Amino acid sequence: MDRVFDLRPNDYVMLVPGAFHVPEGPDDEAYLIGSRCRACGATVPHPMAVCPACVSADTMEQVAIGQRGRLYSFTIANAAPVGFTAPYFQAYVELPEGPRVFALISDDVPVEADALADGMEMELVIEPVRKDEQGRPVLTYKYRPVASNGTGA
Amino acid sequence: MRDVAIIGVGAHPAGKFEDKRLKDLGREAVWKALGDAGVGAADVQVAYFGNSLGGLLTGQEGIRGQVVLQESGLGGIPVVNVENACASGATALRGAWLEVASGNADMALAVGAEKMFVGDTAKSISALAADSEIELSQMGMQFSAAYAIHPKTNLKGKMKEYGWTPADFAKVVVKNSHNGSLNPYAQHRKPLAEEDVLTSRMIADPLTLYMCSSIADGAAAAIVCPAEDAKRYTDKPPVRIGAIALTSGQYRLAGDTKPDMVAMTAGLAYEAAGVGPEDVDIAEVHDAMAPAELLIYERLGFCGPGEGPRLIDDGVTTIGGRRPVNPSGGLVARGHPVGATGLLQVAELVWQLRGEAGDRQAGNNPKVALTHNQGGLLLGMDSAACTVSILLR
Numbered sequence: 001m002d003r004v005f006d007l008r009p010n011d012y013v014m015l016v017p018g019a020f021h022v023p024e025g026p027d028d029e030a031y032l033i034g035s036r037c038r039a040c041g042a043t044v045p046h047p048m049a050v051c052p053a054c055v056s057a058d059t060m061e062q063v064a065i066g067q068r069g070r071l072y073s074f075t076i077a078n079a080a081p082v083g084f085t086a087p088y089f090q091a092y093v094e095l096p097e098g099p100r101v102f103a104l105i106s107d108d109v110p111v112e113a114d115a116l117a118d119g120m121e122m123e124l125v126i127e128p129v130r131k132d133e134q135g136r137p138v139l140t141y142k143y144r145p146v147a148s149n150g151t152g153a
Numbered sequence: 154m155r156d157v158a159i160i161g162v163g164a165h166p167a168g169k170f171e172d173k174r175l176k177d178l179g180r181e182a183v184w185k186a187l188g189d190a191g192v193g194a195a196d197v198q199v200a201y202f203g204n205s206l207g208g209l210l211t212g213q214e215g216i217r218g219q220v221v222l223q224e225s226g227l228g229g230i231p232v233v234n235v236e237n238a239c240a241s242g243a244t245a246l247r248g249a250w251l252e253v254a255s256g257n258a259d260m261a262l263a264v265g266a267e268k269m270f271v272g273d274t275a276k277s278i279s280a281l282a283a284d285s286e287i288e289l290s291q292m293g294m295q296f297s298a299a300y301a302i303h304p305k306t307n308l309k310g311k312m313k314e315y316g317w318t319p320a321d322f323a324k325v326v327v328k329n330s331h332n333g334s335l336n337p338y339a340q341h342r343k344p345l346a347e348e349d350v351l352t353s354r355m356i357a358d359p360l361t362l363y364m365c366s367s368i369a370d371g372a373a374a375a376i377v378c379p380a381e382d383a384k385r386y387t388d389k390p391p392v393r394i395g396a397i398a399l400t401s402g403q404y405r406l407a408g409d410t411k412p413d414m415v416a417m418t419a420g421l422a423y424e425a426a427g428v429g430p431e432d433v434d435i436a437e438v439h440d441a442m443a444p445a446e447l448l449i450y451e452r453l454g455f456c457g458p459g460e461g462p463r464l465i466d467d468g469v470t471t472i473g474g475r476r477p478v479n480p481s482g483g484l485v486a487r488g489h490p491v492g493a494t495g496l497l498q499v500a501e502l503v504w505q506l507r508g509e510a511g512d513r514q515a516g517n518n519p520k521v522a523l524t525h526n527q528g529g530l531l532l533g534m535d536s537a538a539c540t541v542s543i544l545l546r
C-alpha cells in the first residue's frame with residue numbers, strides 16, 4: 001500500500017475512530033490518543049472525560065501516548081470475528097506511562113509463536129487491516145518489535 | 154426485605170437447535186419452570202428476561218422479553234429486559250428476587266435465553282466480541298485469545314508463576330466433561346480424557362478447542378415467591394436465595410491494588426448470606442475457558458493462590474467430592490448460551506439441593522450452593538459484570 005502519510009484523511013477510514021493519530025507527513029509520528037489527569041497524573045491509553053482515579057470531570061487532557069512499549073503478553077488466535085482473518089496475533093503492550101493496551105501485531109511479523117517474546121521492546125505502527133466497501137484502507141494501530149523496522153514504509 | 158424462595162426451575166437443553174427460535178427456547182424453559190412450581194402463567198406478577206446477543210444474532214434488537222413471554226402466554230405484566238453479557242441470567246434472577254423481597258410482587262419469573270446458532274460462526278464470534286467495549290471489539294479482539302493474554306488472567310504468566318501446565322487446564326475439562334456426560338441438559342455429552350483435550354485443535358495458545366466453551370442455544374427459568382408462601386405451591390424443598398451480589402467493573406489503573414472483582418463480589422455475597430467460603434457445599438462457576446475454573450477457586454476463597462489443580466487431583470471438586478464444582482458440566486460441557494447460563498446454573502443447583510440431579514447428584518447432601526458469572530470486558534481492564542449468588546436449603 002501507499003505510505004500512510006501519503007494518505008489524505010478522505011482516502012482511509014479508521015478501525016477505531018478517535019483512538020490514534022495517523023501521521024500527516026514524513027516528519028509526523030503515529031501515536032495513541034490517551035488522556036492524563038492534570039490533578040493527579042492518572043494516565044489512560046484512550047480518550048476519557050472523567051478521571052478514573054480522582055473522579056474529576058474537568059482535569060483530563062489529551063496526550064500522545066503509546067509510541068513505544070514492552071510486549072506484556074501475546075498469543076495467536078486461530079478463530080476470528082468478521083473482518084479479520086485467523087491466524088493472527090493478539091497482544092497486550094505495557095506502555096512506559098503504565099497502562100497496558102490491547103493491540104494487534106504488525107504484518108511485518110510472521111504469525112509464528114517464536115516470532116515474539118514477552119518483554120520485547122515494541123514500537124507503534126499504523127497499518128491497514130482490510131479495505132472497506134469503497135476500496136479504502138481501514139487503518140489501525142499495531143505494534144512490532146523495535147528491531148524489525150524494515151518494511152514499514 | 155422478605156425471605157425469598159425459588160419454587161420452580163426449568164431449562165431447555167444447551168446445544169444446537171437449528172429449527173428453534175429464541176421464543177421456542179424461552180417458552181420451553183418458562184413452561185417447565187411453571188410446571189415445576191405448580192403455578193400457572195396467570196400467577197406470575199412480573200418477569201425479568203435475560204438475553205445478551207439476540208439483537209445482533211436474531212435481529213430482534215428490542216423488546217426480546219415481551220416477544221418471548223407473549224409466545225409463552227404471559228402478557229399484561231411488567232416485563233423488564235436485562236442485558237449484562239454473561240451475567241444476564243443471574244441479573245434477571247436478581248431483579249425477580251428484589252421484586253419479591255421488597256414486597257412489590259408475590260410471584261416473579263426470571264428467564265434467560267440465547268440463540269447463538271444462526272448458520273454463521275464468524276457472526277456468532279463477532280456478537281460475542283460485541284459484549285466487550287466497542288473499542289476492543291472493533292480492534293478484532295477474539296475472546297478466547299483475549300482471555301489467554303489479559304493481564305487479569307494471563308495464562309502463560311500463571312503457568313510461570315504457579316508452575317501450572319496445560320495438563321492442569323485439561324483436568325478441569327476431564328472433570329467437567331464427565332459431569333456433562335451425565336447431564337441430559339448438556340451440549341457436550343462425551344467424556345474427554347486428558348489426551349483428547351491436549352491434542353484438540355489449538356484455539357489460542359495455551360487454550361485448545363476443548364478448553365473453550367462453544368456456541369450454544371439454550372434457556373432456563375426460575376419462579377420465586379416469598380419463602381413463607383412456598384409450601385402453598387409445592388411439596389418440593391424450597392430453595393432460599395441467601396444473596397445475589399452484582400458488581401460492575403472498576404477502572405484498573407497501572408499499579409492497581411484494589412481487590413479482584415470476583416473476590417470482591419464473592420465477599421459481598423458471603424456477607425449478605427451470612428456464610429463463608431468454607432460453608433459452600435456445591436458451586437456452578439463461569440468456566441468460559443477451562444483454566445478460569447482454577448483461578449475462580451482461589452478468588453472465591455476455595456483454596457490459596459495456585460492451589461486449584463490440587464482440588465481436582467484430591468477429588469474435592471468432583472461430583473463425589475467434598476465440594477463439587479460444575480456438576481452440570483459447566484460452561485465447557487453443559488454449554489454457554491450466554492444470556493441463559495446464569496439461570497442454567499441456578500436450575501442445576503436447585504436440582505442438586507433438592508436431590509433431583511439423577512446420575513450427577515452430588516454425594517455430599519449439599520445445603521449451601523454458590524453460582525458465579527462474569528462477562529464483558531471494559532477498557533478499564535475489569536469484566537463488565539460479575540455476579541455471585543448463594544442458594545440455601
Ligand SMILES: [Zn+2]
Nearest residue numbers: 037040051054
Ligand atoms: Zn485524577
